[in-house]
Amino acid sequence: MTTPTKKEIIEESMKINAERNHSVSSITPEIEELQESGVYEEARNKLMRDQENHEFLAYLERMANQSGYELIKSKADYCFGLQDFPIKIIMKEGAFVIGGRGCGKTNLLKLLVMELLKCKIEVKVIDSALAWKNYPLPELRVKDVDSVNNKWNMIYDCSRLSVLEIRKFVNEMMSEDVREAILLTDAGRKPKCCYVLEEAQNVILPNSLRTLKFQEISRFVTQGRNFGLSYVCSTQRLASTDVNLVEISGVKYWGKMGGHRNLIKARAWLSKFNTWRLRDLEVGQFHLQIGSKVKLLRLPLFKATEEVYA
Numbered sequence: 001m002t003t004p005t006k007k008e009i010i011e012e013s014m015k016i017n018a019e020r021n022h023s024v025s026s027i028t029p030e031i032e033e034l035q036e037s038g039v040y041e042e043a044r045n046k047l048m049r050d051q052e053n054h055e056f057l058a059y060l061e062r063m064a065n066q067s068g069y070e071l072i073k074s075k076a077d078y079c080f081g082l083q084d085f086p087i088k089i090i091m092k093e094g095a096f097v098i099g100g101r102g103c104g105k106t107n108l109l110k111l112l113v114m115e116l117l118k119c120k121i122e123v124k125v126i127d128s129a130l131a132w133k134n135y136p137l138p139e140l141r142v143k144d145v146d147s148v149n150n151k152w153n154m155i156y157d158c159s160r161l162s163v164l165e166i167r168k169f170v171n172e173m174m175s176e177d178v179r180e181a182i183l184l185t186d187a188g189r190k191p192k193c194c195y196v197l198e199e200a201q202n203v204i205l206p207n208s209l210r211t212l213k214f215q216e217i218s219r220f221v222t223q224g225r226n227f228g229l230s231y232v233c234s235t236q237r238l239a240s241t242d243v244n245l246v247e248i249s250g251v252k253y254w255g256k257m258g259g260h261r262n263l264i265k266a267r268a269w270l271s272k273f274n275t276w277r278l279r280d281l282e283v284g285q286f287h288l289q290i291g292s293k294v295k296l297l298r299l300p301l302f303k304a305t306e307e308v309y310a
């Protein structure tokens with residue numbers, strides 16, 4: 001990313017200063033004054049943010065062109081930027097996407113995976129509903145749980161497995177990955193890898209993280225980040241997954257949801273106002289929550305073009 005020049009920062013500072021003071025004065029403030037009042041720093045941050053947003057849009061377009069995906073929303077519809085995919089925090093603290101049927105969870109995960117790949121983070125997508133077909137990553141259809149090639153940057157199509165088999169498959173693969181990541185970290189080559197776990201309730205049941213049967217998954221989600229491993233989970237129903245996992249995930253995306261029980265559970269993390277607003281969100285809108293901060297996002301849609309995949 002190119003950093004703004006001193007001249008640009010000063011120009012932007014002058015603008016902010018003039019707006020703030022409704023200035024009609026012809027006296028130009030000195031740089032020191034701008035620095036002291038914090039305007040200089042503010043202008044620098046604003047320029048960096050604009051630049052990031054600009055680069056991100058250009059990047060999305062490039063990815064879309066290369067992969068045959070089409071951004072069907074106009075640029076004016078993007079009201080998000082890099083800060084809406086807080087990759088660093090996700091790699092440190094994990095992420096959870098929660099929302100009712102069809103609220104746009106998978107679409108959000110697809111955007112997130114692009115962002116992870118861009119940050120040179122390797123991913124594994126566990127897809128149990130054929131929702132990642134035609135995504136620009138190699139896909140492996142898992143038929144036999146015991147003989148799977150363990151590779152990164154891969155979509156594992158688990159649609160043919162039973163829920164129990166998916167659980168076993170993920171458990172074993174995570175166990176292997178943790179072992180390998182520990183060795184690599186020990187050798188000074190800490191990896192940067194992330195699991196994308198669709199329909200997490202298939203794999204992580206309520207109160208399951210403390211049980212022996214799930215100890216490998218539990219170890220992955222609780223300690224993996226020390227060895228460069230993180231996760232992004234999604235679920236439709238808070239009531240059917242382990243709330244401890246939601247709790248420990250530093251980044252939460254809340255999509256449209258209804259159902260009294262789900263909303264009551266969501267209240268544990270969101271204010272009353274934001275919880276009730278969940279019912280009225282549109283498809284593709286999410287509350288992004290990092291710690292106690294919450295902001296509303298509208299995401300664009302990625303759509304596979306027919307010519308490429310026909």
Ligand SMILES: Nc1ncnc2c1ncn2[C@@H]1O[C@H](COP(=O)(O)OP(=O)(O)OP(=O)(O)O)[C@@H](O)[C@H]1O
Nearest residue numbers: 100101102103104105106107108283284299300301
């Ligand atoms: N940002 C968006 N803008 C417009 N339409 C969207 C957006 N995100 C998703 N959609 C549309 O909504 C539908 C559901 O999207 P998606 O599959 O991502 O939702 P989901 O929450 O994963 O659904 P499910 O609960 O069935 O897994 C799709 O047809 C998709 O095209």
Ligand SMILES: [Mg+2]
Nearest residue numbers: 105106107131
């Ligand atoms: Mg989905």
